[in-house]
Amino acid sequence: MISLAGRDILHSWSKFVLTGIGLGLLIGVTLTMAGVYRGMVDDAKALLNNSGADLWVVQQDTQGPYAESSSIKDDVYRSLLSLSGVARAANVTYLTMQVRLDNTDVRAMVVGFEPGQPGEPGYLVAGRHITRNHYEAVADVKTGFQLGDTIRIRRHDYRVVGLTKRMVSSGGDPMVFIPLKDAQEAQFLKDNDAILNERARTAANPTLNRPGVPGLLEAIQASQNANRNVNAVLVQVSPGSQPETVANEVRRWKHLQAFTRAQMEEILVAKLIATSAKQIAMFLVILAVVSAAIVAFIIYTMTLGKIREIAVLKLIGTRNRTIAGMILQQALGLGLIGFLVGKVSATVWAPFFPKYVLLEPADAARGFVVVMVICALASTLAIRAALRVDPATAIGG
Amino acid sequence: MDGFGIRIEGLSKRYGEGDTAVDALKDVNMTVAPGEVVGLIGPSGSGKSTLLKCLGAVIEPTTGKMTLGDEVIYDNGWKIPDLRALRRDRIGFVFQAPYLIPFLDVIDNVALLPMLAGRPNGESRKRALELLEALDVGHRAKAQPSQLSGGEQQRVAIARALANQPPVILADEPTAPLDSERALSVVRILNQMAQQFNTAIIVVTHDEKIIPTFKRIYHIRDGKTFEENGLALN
Numbered sequence: 001m002i003s004l005a006g007r008d009i010l011h012s013w014s015k016f017v018l019t020g021i022g023l024g025l026l027i028g029v030t031l032t033m034a035g036v037y038r039g040m041v042d043d044a045k046a047l048l049n050n051s052g053a054d055l056w057v058v059q060q061d062t063q064g065p066y067a068e069s070s071s072i073k074d075d076v077y078r079s080l081l082s083l084s085g086v087a088r089a090a091n092v093t094y095l096t097m098q099v100r101l102d103n104t105d106v107r108a109m110v111v112g113f114e115p116g117q118p119g120e121p122g123y124l125v126a127g128r129h130i131t132r133n134h135y136e137a138v139a140d141v142k143t144g145f146q147l148g149d150t151i152r153i154r155r156h157d158y159r160v161v162g163l164t165k166r167m168v169s170s171g172g173d174p175m176v177f178i179p180l181k182d183a184q185e186a187q188f189l190k191d192n193d194a195i196l197n198e199r200a201r202t203a204a205n206p207t208l209n210r211p212g213v214p215g216l217l218e219a220i221q222a223s224q225n226a227n228r229n230v231n232a233v234l235v236q237v238s239p240g241s242q243p244e245t246v247a248n249e250v251r252r253w254k255h256l257q258a259f260t261r262a263q264m265e266e267i268l269v270a271k272l273i274a275t276s277a278k279q280i281a282m283f284l285v286i287l288a289v290v291s292a293a294i295v296a297f298i299i300y301t302m303t304l305g306k307i308r309e310i311a312v313l314k315l316i317g318t319r320n321r322t323i324a325g326m327i328l329q330q331a332l333g334l335g336l337i338g339f340l341v342g343k344v345s346a347t348v349w350a351p352f353f354p355k356y357v358l359l360e361p362a363d364a365a366r367g368f369v370v371v372m373v374i375c376a377l378a379s380t381l382a383i384r385a386a387l388r389v390d391p392a393t394a395i396g397g
Numbered sequence: 398m399d400g401f402g403i404r405i406e407g408l409s410k411r412y413g414e415g416d417t418a419v420d421a422l423k424d425v426n427m428t429v430a431p432g433e434v435v436g437l438i439g440p441s442g443s444g445k446s447t448l449l450k451c452l453g454a455v456i457e458p459t460t461g462k463m464t465l466g467d468e469v470i471y472d473n474g475w476k477i478p479d480l481r482a483l484r485r486d487r488i489g490f491v492f493q494a495p496y497l498i499p500f501l502d503v504i505d506n507v508a509l510l511p512m513l514a515g516r517p518n519g520e521s522r523k524r525a526l527e528l529l530e531a532l533d534v535g536h537r538a539k540a541q542p543s544q545l546s547g548g549e550q551q552r553v554a555i556a557r558a559l560a561n562q563p564p565v566i567l568a569d570e571p572t573a574p575l576d577s578e579r580a581l582s583v584v585r586i587l588n589q590m591a592q593q594f595n596t597a598i599i600v601v602t603h604d605e606k607i608i609p610t611f612k613r614i615y616h617i618r619d620g621k622t623f624e625e626n627g628l629a630l631n
Contacts (some may be wrong), residue, residue, distance in 0.1 A: 001512050002505055004498075157528075309547030312496045315455065316557075317485020317513055391484075392455040394492060395446060395569050 004322070005329030006123075008306075009165065023291065024341020027371060030287040031346040034363050037280045039356035044170045044268035048261060051092075052118045053234035054243045056259045057250055060235050063257075065094050065231035066170050067267050069087035072186070075235045085241030090117030091230040093183040096169060099143070099176055100152040106143050108176045109169035110153060112183020121177050127162035133179055140174035153178065154186040160177050173223055173354035180230070188227040198224055240387055288374060291338075298380035299331045303382035307389055315391035324383045328376060335375030339368050364386035400466070402597020403433040403452070403565045408461030409620075410447050421447040422458070423620040429597040431564065434588050437601045445588045445601045446569070446616065452599065453488055454480045466564050479598035481485050486511055488595070489558030489566035493573045495550035496543035504529065504538040510560040521560075528556040531593070532586060536583050548579040550599060552586060559590055566591075568600040576607050 006349055009016050047066065056065065057072070057080060064070025065318035068114040077089040093112035098105040113165045115130055115203070121138050127147045137158040139145040148162045158178055190198065199221050202208050209217045235258075237246050247258035259267065303310070310323060350357040410422040420446045429435050440446050450456040452463070454470070454477075463471040465487060470477050476485045482492075497506045508527035512518060529535040532552040537545055545553065551571060558566050568587065572580035584600075584607045591598045602608065616623040 002501070002509070003516065004500075008500040269436070308496060309498050312492070312498070314481075315453070315484060315490055315509055317479065317481050319513075322513075392450050392453075392456075392498060394490070395449055395453065395455065 001169060001185045001322075003329070004326040005330070005333065007119070008326065009330060009333055011112055014332075016334065017166075017337065020337030021341050023294060023298075023334060023338035025238075025345055026287065026291050026294065027338050027342025028345030029342075030284060030368055031289065031342055031359060032272070032350060032357060032363065033186065033280050033283050033287065034367070035346065035357040035359045037217070037277055038091050040273045040360035040361055041269055042124060042174050042278060042358045043168045043356055045168055045265065046166050046168060048268070050122050051234055051235065052120075052122065054237045054248070055121065055235035055247055056159075056264050057089075057233040057235055057254075058257045060255055060257050063267050063271070065092070067272050068262075070231050071229045071299070072231075072233065074180075074228050074230045076230075076256065079254060080233055080235060080250065081252075083246065085237050085246040085249070086235055087109055087238040087241075088118055088236040089137065090119050090181055091232075091235050092115050092119040092234055093180065093187050093231045095169070096173055097153070098187075101149055105314055106145075108139075108143055108184060109173045110183060111175050111177045112180040114180050114185070115385065117233045118236055118384050120163040120297065121162070121163065121167055121319070124162045125165050127160070129162055129339060130177065130179060138164055138177040140167045140176070141165050142168065142174035143176060144322050145176075151176070153182075154242075155180065155191070156186075158182070164336075168356065168358075170272050173199070180381045184227050184230065187231075188229055195225060195292050208231065217372075229345065245376070256273075265348075288370065291371070292374045295334060295338075295375050296381050296392050298334065299327060299375075299379050299382040300385065302330065303327055310389045310396040311391055314389060315394045323386050327383050327386055328379050331375040331379035331382070332372060333373045339371045342371075344369075361381055401609070402429045402433065402466070403469050404428045404464040405452070406462040406464075408451060408463065409459050410451055410456070411459045413524060416457050418616060422451065423502070423608065425461070425617075425620070425622050426617055427599075427622055428618070429565070429599055431595045432591050433613070434453065434584075434591045434598040436611035436614040437599055437617060437622075438603065438608060438614060443617045444620040447620075449503055449567055449569055449599075449601055452565075453490065453605055454483050480559050487511065487563045487565070488534055489563040491551075491554050491558045491566060491568040491571045493548075493570040495554040496510075496544070497550055497553055499542055502538070502540075503534065503542065504551060505546070506542065507556045511582075513606070514561055525556065525560060528559055532556050532588075547574055548582065549581055551575065551579075555583070555586060555590065556590060559594060562594060562596075564595075564597060566596055566598045568598060570602055570604070571600065572604045572607055578605050580604060580611070 014369055044128055058064035059072050059336060062068045062070045068141060074091050080185055082087055084098055095110045095328040096111055099108045130138060135156060135158050137160050139160050142162050145160045145162060150157050151160060202209035203217060236257050238242050243260045247260055250256055250258035313323060346359055405425055408422055408425040412419045412421055425448060458471060460473055463536040466507060474542045503527050504522055505529055508521040511521035511524055526535060526538055527536050532555060534552050536547050537549060542550060572583050587598050
């Protein structure tokens with residue numbers, strides 16, 4: 001038996017292919033939306049992996065440093081090092097801000113870290129690591145910065161000495177790594193006018209500026225200007241130690257919050273990007289419904305255009321299942337063309353998105369199944385119409 | 398085939414019920430022998446199409462009896478369980494317009510019927526080609542229907558009707574879209590095919606050009622059939 005669906009597709013292939021391309025672009029958008037979600041999850045995981053930490057120690061009653069603001073003293077790490085099971089501990093700061101380069105600025109997460117400690121960029125794709133205590137930076141390639149560029153963060157200029165890759169915040173902003181002291185200053189210190197104003201206020205306060213206590217005012221002003229805060233301490237546990245056990249010790253004795261990697265992943269994926277994920281899920285549902293409506297409309301219209309032929313086919317004894325099969329195969333064929341076009345389109349345009357778009361083969365496989373199911377369901381309307389065609393309509397009168 | 402190609406006795410068809418009931422056919426009688434081509438003519442609304450639909454097993458008569466060859470197919474109810482197979486295997490249709498399947502080439506338009514009946518593709522195409530050659534359109538076997546002239550399309554439609562060697566062919570105004578020469582050619586072909594394949598052919602027509610070519614004509618008026626001499630058969 002010849003394939004009626006195949007012959008019909010070959011007969012009007014241009015209409016079919018153009019329709020498939022249109023549908024494919026829609027499927028491409030759908031796959032890209034799924035890729036955007038996967039990219040967000042992957043960014044979050046990359047952030048955790050790149051930190052090289054087993055535990056994140058943050059301010060009590062916060063879920064910092066990524067989901068909430070957290071501020072702890074920068075000598076906390078010393079007491080953490082004294083705990084059993086802690087191999088390494090290092091201060092880090094995170095600040096999302098606009099980093100300027102000449103007349104432009106780039107949104108980036110500025111990370112303050114201590115060289116050689118957890119929190120430093122895992123690998124470089126160009127240049128070198130930071131070797132000086134001040135005013136050097138390592139930037140993610142997505143910032144667009146080049147080696148040797150001079151970038152401005154708050155009041156100071158930094159020279160880009162190294163480039164790294166896939167170092168992004170949970171929001172997808174590329175990272176710029178600078179020495180911890182510089183980062184502390186950038187994050188916590190006030191501008192010069194504010195410092196002068198604060199000094200004047202302190203000097204005018206008789207409680208803080210007592211004539212009989214020499215050196216008190218200077219000591220107070222020095223403490224106001226010095227900053228000893230960081231956002232978190234990254235901890236690596238000793239081999240054989242359980243991160244959860246160490247985290248419990250930190251919570252119990254240090255009056256700090258400590259998160260294991262699994263808990264931090266839960267915060268990043270389930271809480272931080274939950275709203276975005278729901279937003280994307282809504283888009284996916286809407287796109288799926290729109291795709292189904294388009295396929296149903298196209299197949300239904302194509303079927304209505306063949307009512308006379310279907311009546312003739314039924315009159316000459318074609319089985320209903322043969323006619324239904326023809327329409328179903330056409331819908332699936334349209335879905336196949338659409339999926340192929342969509343997959344290729346998504347693959348081509350994904351790298352041009354500002355944020356990471358991760359197209360996973362498993363998502364593509366699931367997408368293919370969903371497209372085929374949608375096409376099969378969408379064809380039922382046309383099949384119903386075809387099966388209701390009275391063969392008598394082929395005979396005049 | 399023994400006896401007659403098709404025989405209709407006391408066939409009636411009523412649409413609707415009660416006060417709105419319409420008797421489209423009233424006690425129709427008709428016999429067409431194998432190899433014979435008869436004309437069925439009548440004004441619009443006389444019941445031609447209803448009779449054709451009853452004969453084609455696409456609508457059910459209200460009462461009466463229809464015999465195809467030596468088998469009763471209707472006797473106040475269908476006697477054949479699978480009307481689709483009956484239409485496919487034992488009744489050929491030729492329509493006013495050829496209604497060829499536009500996405501199949503000529504040979505497959507004809508071969509489709511034997512294929513639907515379960516015959517192998519090769520055998521079906523061989524049979525189709527024989528018929529197309531018999532109808533002088535064998536050279537267009539690989540063409541698309543849209544590439545054929547009106548007369549060629551109608552000949553392909555006749556070949557399709559003959560594909561399963563049915564004992565009866567119902568032709569619904571087969572010459573309507575054709576000029577005189579082509580219309581007469583189609584009637585000649587129908588006569589030739591009826592003789593060659595021993596098929597009973599009923600041609601419903603308004604076409605004055607071809608009416609004189611029929612040896613026997615049934616007139617239908619107000620749902621009743623009359624022979625050419627004007628005598629009511631019932």
